[in-house]
Amino acid sequence: MESSTTPSLPSVPPPSSSSSSSGPLTPALDAEEGVEELTLVVKWSGREYTVRVCGDDSVAELKRRICEATNVLPKRQKLLYPKLATKLSDDSILLCHLPLKPSVRMTMIGTVEDDIIVDQVDAPEVIDDFELGQDEVTEIKDKEVNKQKLRRRVNQYKFSTKPLTYFWLPYVLMIELLNPCRKGKKLLVLDIDYTLFDHRSTAENPLELMRPYLHEFLSAVYAEYDIIIWSATSMKWVELKMGQLGVLSNPNYKITALLDHLAMITVQSDSHGIFECKPLGLIWGQFPEVYNSKNTIMFDDLRRNFVMNPQNGLIIKPFRKAHLYRGTDQELMKLTRYLLAIAGLDDLSLLDHGYWESYAEDSTKRRRHR
Ligand SMILES: [Mg+2]
Numbered sequence: 001m002e003s004s005t006t007p008s009l010p011s012v013p014p015p016s017s018s019s020s021s022s023g024p025l026t027p028a029l030d031a032e033e034g035v036e037e038l039t040l041v042v043k044w045s046g047r048e049y050t051v052r053v054c055g056d057d058s059v060a061e062l063k064r065r066i067c068e069a070t071n072v073l074p075k076r077q078k079l080l081y082p083k084l085a086t087k088l089s090d091d092s093i094l095l096c097h098l099p100l101k102p103s104v105r106m107t108m109i110g111t112v113e114d115d116i117i118v119d120q121v122d123a124p125e126v127i128d129d130f131e132l133g134q135d136e137v138t139e140i141k142d143k144e145v146n147k148q149k150l151r152r153r154v155n156q157y158k159f160s161t162k163p164l165t166y167f168w169l170p171y172v173l174m175i176e177l178l179n180p181c182r183k184g185k186k187l188l189v190l191d192i193d194y195t196l197f198d199h200r201s202t203a204e205n206p207l208e209l210m211r212p213y214l215h216e217f218l219s220a221v222y223a224e225y226d227i228i229i230w231s232a233t234s235m236k237w238v239e240l241k242m243g244q245l246g247v248l249s250n251p252n253y254k255i256t257a258l259l260d261h262l263a264m265i266t267v268q269s270d271s272h273g274i275f276e277c278k279p280l281g282l283i284w285g286q287f288p289e290v291y292n293s294k295n296t297i298m299f300d301d302l303r304r305n306f307v308m309n310p311q312n313g314l315i316i317k318p319f320r321k322a323h324l325y326r327g328t329d330q331e332l333m334k335l336t337r338y339l340l341a342i343a344g345l346d347d348l349s350l351l352d353h354g355y356w357e358s359y360a361e362d363s364t365k366r367r368r369h370r
Pocket residue numbers: 191192193194195300301302
């Protein structure tokens with residue numbers, strides 16, 4: 001199995017349970033942000049893990065923190081706590097609304113995924129990308145509680161140039177910077193599933209499911225953009241997929257970093273309840289001198305992933321049914337033209353990326369008439 005040959009994964013060593021000296025649940029006030037902070041001890045597979053969360057975090061967020069410590073994916077976790085098992089199965093409930101007691105430990109039942117390819121194909125498919133109204137997007141983006149979540153995530157993450165993918169320091173996640181940021185370049189952030197790869201179809205060789213022109217696209221835009229890959233799946237999947245497609249070893253471009261679901265935050269909308277998104281502020285907070293809202297663009301097939309930075313998102317047509325469309329899909333070729341056409345602009349966030357196709361066509365015509 002290919003996943004078992006990946007040398008450094010999973011590589012998040014479990015924290016010691018001894019760090020919780022005052023009991024399984026220790027409410028404390030975060031002086032910086034005035035947020036109630038909780039230290040929980042979670043039992044899993046005969047061991048105890050300390051997990052730090054905030055009162056205004058949801059159950060979904062708690063599961064992500066447990067995933068960091070145990071490598072059990074949130075969707076595989078069942079949390080047990082006296083009289084709260086039903087509530088803990090609702091990802092949208094906030095932890096401050098649950099009567100968690102300092103003397104009681106939580107138990108998690110769940111298995112680390114062994115076969116992530118089977119896992120991807122078996123997972124329920126997200127098809128409908130719900131539409132959030134403009135007002136609602138603005139409200140979510142500007143909500144103080146969401147900004148706080150983002151600030152906390154920025155503080156939890158640190159990029160490193162050391163040759164380790166992930167390693168655990170107290171409450172800090174280190175991510176390897178695969179290649180240095182290049183000052184003066186813009187930043188392109190790319191989703192994987194349905195954006196670069198059809199993860200639902202099966203094939204003997206993963207290359208059959210790769211979106212056409214992927215390497216040509218990355219090679220061309222690398223001249224103007226640093227490239228970060230950000231998937232809502234696990235780092236195992238990201239590394240495996242990118243490795244199989246040759247994205248991490250292509251001599252014509254270099255990937256700056258890989259991000260996974262742990263870097264996402266949970267937000268709530270009035271119309272569609274709780275969902276996860278990819279806040280670019282996480283990257284901007286790590287590299288304020290290189291990347292910002294003016295020089296970043298992100299491709300994803302799901303609009304909701306942009307909710308914290310709607311002006312920086314471009315919705316790409318999903319690449320599904322690879323066997324049917326791999327002969328005709330030209331999205332990445334067309335998007336190459338768009339990215340190169342806008343690369344000279346000072347502020348990409350002033351564009352409406354919804355009109356990218358006509359912009360790319362116009363720029364091609366302009367070049368022809370020159
Ligand atoms: Mg996707």
